[in-house]
Amino acid sequence: MIRYLTAGESHGKGLSVIIDGIPSNLEISKEYLDFYLSERQKGYGRGKRQQIEKDDAEIISGIRYGKTTGAPVCVFIKNKDYENWKDIIKSEKGEPENEFNIPRPGHADFAGGIKYNQYDLRNILERASARETAARVVAGAICKKILSEFDIDVLGYVINIGGISTDSDKNLTIEKIKSKINQVESKINGDLRFPDFEKAKKIINLIENVKKEGDTLGGIVKVITSKLPVGLGSYVQWDKKLDANIAKAILSIQAFKGIEFGAGFSYSHYKGSQIHDEIYYSKGKFFRKTNNAGGIEGGMTNGEPIILTAVVKPISTVLKGLYSVNIRTKQKVKTKYERSDFCAVPSAALIAEMVVAIEIANAFLEKFGNDDLGAIKENYKNYLKYIKKY
Numbered sequence: 001m002i003r004y005l006t007a008g009e010s011h012g013k014g015l016s017v018i019i020d021g022i023p024s025n026l027e028i029s030k031e032y033l034d035f036y037l038s039e040r041q042k043g044y045g046r047g048k049r050q051q052i053e054k055d056d057a058e059i060i061s062g063i064r065y066g067k068t069t070g071a072p073v074c075v076f077i078k079n080k081d082y083e084n085w086k087d088i089i090k091s092e093k094g095e096p097e098n099e100f101n102i103p104r105p106g107h108a109d110f111a112g113g114i115k116y117n118q119y120d121l122r123n124i125l126e127r128a129s130a131r132e133t134a135a136r137v138v139a140g141a142i143c144k145k146i147l148s149e150f151d152i153d154v155l156g157y158v159i160n161i162g163g164i165s166t167d168s169d170k171n172l173t174i175e176k177i178k179s180k181i182n183q184v185e186s187k188i189n190g191d192l193r194f195p196d197f198e199k200a201k202k203i204i205n206l207i208e209n210v211k212k213e214g215d216t217l218g219g220i221v222k223v224i225t226s227k228l229p230v231g232l233g234s235y236v237q238w239d240k241k242l243d244a245n246i247a248k249a250i251l252s253i254q255a256f257k258g259i260e261f262g263a264g265f266s267y268s269h270y271k272g273s274q275i276h277d278e279i280y281y282s283k284g285k286f287f288r289k290t291n292n293a294g295g296i297e298g299g300m301t302n303g304e305p306i307i308l309t310a311v312v313k314p315i316s317t318v319l320k321g322l323y324s325v326n327i328r329t330k331q332k333v334k335t336k337y338e339r340s341d342f343c344a345v346p347s348a349a350l351i352a353e354m355v356v357a358i359e360i361a362n363a364f365l366e367k368f369g370n371d372d373l374g375a376i377k378e379n380y381k382n383y384l385k386y387i388k389k390y
């Protein structure tokens, strides 16, 4: 079983992640992890923070001579911005200089302040911040590497920002979508993780206008996989259901507020006979002509790609301010602005890709073993032979 925990504050010394359950003999390099860390930092509409940080994975344990040993993997990512904050975020005794007293609607400040009995809400926001996802990206990148050993790919990308959406990705394979995204990015000279050039131009205009207004945007991301073997996850116990585990992972990402698998909420528009993916058999293979289930039935992969969409709310630190209350004086005030993203949907898409990779890798290892990559490959080969005969 893969388990992981993260620690660290947004402007503290750095972020740490400990990942347990990674099999031995998997090749992982610092450069490989740094690649995905830099992908997380990209995206049109991000704030100045990303210019300060250049995330850099320091491998602390679990990897030797470029390969995992089977021991827990621990990685540290230093916050470069800490240099500017070390008098504010410190563990030594003292009183905070400038308390953060005005909770931002939409952020964790208000509920967190009351829950943990904190009047300096910095003690809440530092940990609630999505900077934490840098640590999760490391865990996700390692899990993506496991999956790649079995030719399984996962891609998270954007299909909507601020209401401008595309369906030009419909029925395309991961490779085709990646190539469309690359084409768009080379034309706009920026990172959107979005596969439609005409709409991308509109999105960029919208982001620029919203920035000028001092406001923020959200959007919708989509995650798809290549075809998966049948039978990852299980219906036999609630906590083994792959769709449920993926949903939890997605909703655990900061600002994600909803998820749909396959036809999702549109299921309600159809009769059962119109929407369920009928099963066919030809030349020794079962197959479907549609994938409205989004690749999961009964909490298990059904052999089709997993397809899900998820909504990301607009960033809650709004430059023009929102009404709130100073928790010390109880006066009605507008929120103060603290350096922040205007739109983080492209980065959110990458993070969604990563947490989905973790859940799929977990279900994969649950089925084929946890210890040694070579042995897992043997088990997988035998399973594919068995499926052919079924």
Ligand SMILES: Cc1cc2nc3c(=O)[nH]c(=O)nc-3n(C[C@H](O)[C@H](O)[C@H](O)COP(=O)(O)O)c2cc1C
Pocket (backbone or CB within 6 Å): 047, 106, 107, 108, 128, 129, 130, 133, 253, 254, 255, 256, 313, 315, 316, 317, 339, 340, 341, 342, 344, 347, 348, 351
């Ligand atoms: C990639 C990413 C970047 C984010 N950047 C910011 C930010 O700069 N400012 C902000 O107020 N919220 C940002 N958020 C959202 C907050 O972290 C989030 O709204 C907050 O922690 C409260 O959690 P909730 O929205 O899940 O309820 C970001 C979210 C993601 C996924």
